[in-house]
Amino acid sequence: MLDRITDEGLHLYSYWRSSAAYRVRIGLALKGLQFETVPVHLLKDGGQQHAADYAALNPQQLVPLLMHGRRAVRQSLAILEYLEEVWPDTPALLPGTARERGRVRALAQLVACDVHPLNNLRVLQFFEQHWNVPQAERDEWVRHWIVDGLAAFEALVDEDPATGAFCHGDAPGLADCCLVPQLYNARRFGLEVAQWPTLARIEQACQVLPAFRQAAPESQPDAPKGA
Template identity: 60%
Template sequence: MLQLYSYFRSSASYRVRIALNLKGLPFEYVPVHLLKDGGQQHTAEYQRINPAELVPTLVDDGQAIGQSLAIMEYLDETRPELPALLPRDALGRARVRALAQAIACEIHPLNNLRVLQYLEKDLKLDETTKATWYRHWITVGFTAVEALLANNPHTGAFCHGDTPGLADCCLIPQIANSRRFETPLDAFPTIRRIETACLALDAFVKAAPALQPDAV
């Protein structure tokens, strides 16, 4: 069985949980708590699995794969008979990858846990200033994503057409994080509409942070 090293609140892990559910793949959930014990991702045991000390890590037949986007594409490539996360056509795949990367490579890295910890512990920013930083980069990123979605005829019920895929796997966790930090989302009606469509599906509901075994 596939193993997923995951932290319930990690948006990158959340993406992969959704992808696994969309493809109907059972997996063993292996919790890696990013705050307990000084951060369990820093242990020597976990470093042997993922030297970057990040989650998620997928282990398939003894082979460890890091980085959420790489994991999701790997699942598509190795299980092509299951529901696809990427479209069949090259332009469609490029569009979905661009949307996914706009979130995973532009928004998320500025707001992930180790960046927030650095802002707090090393730069001595208070909670209010840290939250302002977070909301700023969410707003900048979502403004671009909203435009990409709202102005493209390939946007359907989901980010690309009427079937959820890779871009939706990235979007929903980022929205969840945005709501945690009370980021106003009124300016993003297309994003919010897609969120509603996604959260009507079991694959997204079951992947939610609050339902994971390590949720605290």
């Protein structure tokens, strides 16, 4: 993996089905930034994120990791904010005022900090490998926290005057980057997105945009055929 790093350019260490990597791919695509995907398979070889060369780059042994030249940026929200600061003149991921940015960051963190970590692969593997939690119970755990979080998200955007075609206003941004992958996860675990009508409407507005289609899991170079 390390031999791919050059002094220039963007390299995203990613797994096709990682929702954290998915949200970064959306941000890169919205900003029109070219990057090379470096696949890190989270299941093969005991998890390629645990390989020594990758762990040297990211001691947390998680994806995504963005290399900008030889500068490493870790954590999906930090990566998205980094893109916003380095390329401020491309389409903005954050709105113009402090109050608006606070709202958008809160929505993004609802997913990235409160929902996603509870159904992350390493959590589910710990349940299985250390506590022998059956698959059905692990799936119920995931569904519980997704429903809990997305119900709150729905309440925060429904009938809020700051909500437009997207989570905030009429242009996609940081909150949409986080929402769409979490709705993808919801479907993976058998949940009906229609129970959150405002979120479903926002997702539909996102999915007609090329950036969201380009970032989708099934569009990634490491996605299995027929994904």
